[in-house]
Amino acid sequence: MKNLMRPFAFLVLAVAGLAAAGFVQPAAASELNIYSARHYSSDDALYDGFTRATGIKLNRVEASGDQLLARLRQEGRNSPADVLVVVDAGNLWLAERDRLFRSVRSATLEKAIPARFRHPDGLWFGFATRARVVVYNKDTVAAADAPRRYEDLANPRWKGKLCMRSSSSVYNLSLMASLIHRLGEEKAEAWARGLVANFARDPKGGDTDQIRAVATGECALTLANTYYVVRLMKSDKDADRAVAAKIGIVFPNQDAPNQNDRGTHINVSGAGVLAHAPNPENAVRFLEYLLRPEAQALFAAANNEYPVAIGVAVDPALKRLGDFKADDLAVHVLGENRARAQKAYDRAGFK
Numbered sequence: 479m480k481n482l483m484r485p486f487a488f489l490v491l492a493v494a495g496l497a498a499a500g501f502v503q504p505a506a507a508s509e510l511n512i513y514s515a516r517h518y519s520s521d522d523a524l525y526d527g528f529t530r531a532t533g534i535k536l537n538r539v540e541a542s543g544d545q546l547l548a549r550l551r552q553e554g555r556n557s558p559a560d561v562l563v564v565v566d567a568g569n570l571w572l573a574e575r576d577r578l579f580r581s582v583r584s585a586t587l588e589k590a591i592p593a594r595f596r597h598p599d600g601l602w603f604g605f606a607t608r609a610r611v612v613v614y615n616k617d618t619v620a621a622a623d624a625p626r627r628y629e630d631l632a633n634p635r636w637k638g639k640l641c642m643r644s645s646s647s648v649y650n651l652s653l654m655a656s657l658i659h660r661l662g663e664e665k666a667e668a669w670a671r672g673l674v675a676n677f678a679r680d681p682k683g684g685d686t687d688q689i690r691a692v693a694t695g696e697c698a699l700t701l702a703n704t705y706y707v708v709r710l711m712k713s714d715k716d717a718d719r720a721v722a723a724k725i726g727i728v729f730p731n732q733d734a735p736n737q738n739d740r741g742t743h744i745n746v747s748g749a750g751v752l753a754h755a756p757n758p759e760n761a762v763r764f765l766e767y768l769l770r771p772e773a774q775a776l777f778a779a780a781n782n783e784y785p786v787a788i789g790v791a792v793d794p795a796l797k798r799l800g801d802f803k804a805d806d807l808a809v810h811v812l813g814e815n816r817a818r819a820q821k822a823y824d825r826a827g828f829k
């Protein structure tokens with residue numbers, strides 16, 4: 479049997495060799511089509527860098543995560559897209575659930591990206607992370623009194639003081655998904671009920687709107703992703719920097735005073751190779767390129783996120799927020815618990 483297999487193995491290698499040398503499908507080998515939910519001008523440098531490094535021409539479509547997912551579902555196997563780039567593990571999970579991704583095995587990706595930031599079967603990979611932090615008004619909340627844990631936001635002492643964006647926001651769903659995993663569904667739901675009891679107003683707006691509401695004193699507390707805070711800090715508008723100056727932040731669930739606390743909830747921006755990708759090899763090369771230090775720096779700095787690759791410098795403004803211990807929960811769990819998270823919020827009356 480072994481002897482019979484040998485010629486076939488040789489044939490496969492020979493064809494692979496021809497493809498690598500560019501004798502098979504030369505046109506397809508030089509292109510890559512990306513659908514990206516990121517739209518940061520600094521991503522241009524990232525894409526140019528990939529083309530310079532590989533000679534692969536890169537075409538991209540930019541739209542919201544929802545729009546791209548709808549488009550991919552509609553295009554089906556006729557889609558020209560090779561790679562989907564989105565923010566938040568919740569969106570990666572939606573693409574995974576709809577079987578839009580293919581499994582990728584890459585020693586480069588597996589070595590450089592910690593296991594908790596990628597899908598166990600290689601359906602998607604996280605390239606940058608963000609933390610969801612407590613934001614408080616420094617005039618109305620003394621630093622020493624500010625909530626130290628997500629759980630503290632449900633304390634009745636904050637009645638009428640809390641602003642939150644909608645529970646259907648993927649960021650709040652992912653946080654709830656992590657709490658369900660860590661605390662159990664019952665306690666997580668009780669926490670949500672406590673938040674609702676503390677609302678200063680009904681949920682509305684995005685993270686930046688919540689931060690502004692804290693700065694104006696409409697509420698004392700909120701939760702926001704780190705990059706929204708840094709964006710205001712770095713803004714060229716005086717009014718934005720004034721907002722940033724009004725607020726303090728806390729990375730929740732650090733050790734003290736609760737020893738062995740689980741750490742701050744974090745999430746990923748990530749990408750996967752699409753099931754019907756016409757250029758899958760180029761797609762994997764692109765994902766591997768994203769891990770190069772220069773690409774990691776660009777990818778993370780574009781949206782003030784933390785690079786996943788070890789040893790890549792964090793943006794100085796982001797660094798000023800401070801170091802913290804992150805919850806080491808595998809981020810694919812956030813997607814898996816998403817439906818339960820929404821139901822728990824619904825039961826708690828968190829709109």
Ligand SMILES: [Fe+2]
Nearest residue numbers: 565685703706
């Ligand atoms: Fe965002």
